[in-house]
Amino acid sequence: MNVLVDAGLDEGLARLGVALPAGAREKLAAYLALLAKWNRTFNLTAIREPERMVTHHLLDSLAVVPRLPAAPGLRVLDVGSGGGLPGIPIAIARPDAQVVLIDSSHKKATFLRQAAVELPLQNVEAVAARVEDYRPARPFDVVISRAFSDLATFARLAAPQLARGGAIVAMKGVHPDEEIAELPADIEVAATTRLDVPGLDAARHLVVMRPRSVRP
Numbered sequence: 592m593n594v595l596v597d598a599g600l601d602e603g604l605a606r607l608g609v610a611l612p613a614g615a616r617e618k619l620a621a622y623l624a625l626l627a628k629w630n631r632t633f634n635l636t637a638i639r640e641p642e643r644m645v646t647h648h649l650l651d652s653l654a655v656v657p658r659l660p661a662a663p664g665l666r667v668l669d670v671g672s673g674g675g676l677p678g679i680p681i682a683i684a685r686p687d688a689q690v691v692l693i694d695s696s697h698k699k700a701t702f703l704r705q706a707a708v709e710l711p712l713q714n715v716e717a718v719a720a721r722v723e724d725y726r727p728a729r730p731f732d733v734v735i736s737r738a739f740s741d742l743a744t745f746a747r748l749a750a751p752q753l754a755r756g757g758a759i760v761a762m763k764g765v766h767p768d769e770e771i772a773e774l775p776a777d778i779e780v781a782a783t784t785r786l787d788v789p790g791l792d793a794a795r796h797l798v799v800m801r802p803r804s805v806r807p
Contacts, residue, residue: 651786669692
């Protein structure tokens with residue numbers, strides 16, 4: 592990573608209030624380098640400038656970390672993970688969590704598996720499948736997505752993967768009023784939070800949903 596990227600990551604982490612465990616910053620840098628390398632062949636992201644990858648990918652994903660449940664052993668499913676966002680940054684920042692990255696593209700899942708091996712991330716598993724076909728051994732405390740689909744579709748696909756008391760978390764741009772209005776009656780919005788992502792000049796919101804039949 593160059594000096595500008597290093598400085599942008601350090602400043603962004605400080606503004607987000609994210610305290611990383613030992614070795615995490617180096618793993619984030621290694622992940623970014625790996626993403627840029629594989630992107631030349633696999634077209635994992637349209638963003639290619641290192642400085643923008645820090646803000647639009649790393650810091651955008653890490654902005655979620657302070658809002659995740661703090662309990663150790665957290666199980667997270669990242670739906671439509673693509674290049675590993677937000678799942679890989681979450682796994683790096685929260686080595687106590689178990690993170691499953693699922694994507695229907697076998698090429699992208701190949702990258703995700705390789706990233707888990709090379710970084711290495713023992714708390715990450717990559718799965719090549721459609722989320723509606725996935726049958727995990729255990730359900731998840733958090734099912735999260737970043738630009739996967741509209742809220743209603745995501746909630747419908749995510750709900751069967753949830754543990755009792757779990758949350759469906761969608762990362763969105765502008766506040767999705769129309770999508771919230773179209774949620775089915777059995778899904779409730781528990782919270783909507785505006786995210787201030789350092790260096791990102793765009794609206795970002797976190798929408799937390801729960802099935803009405805699921806209570807903590």
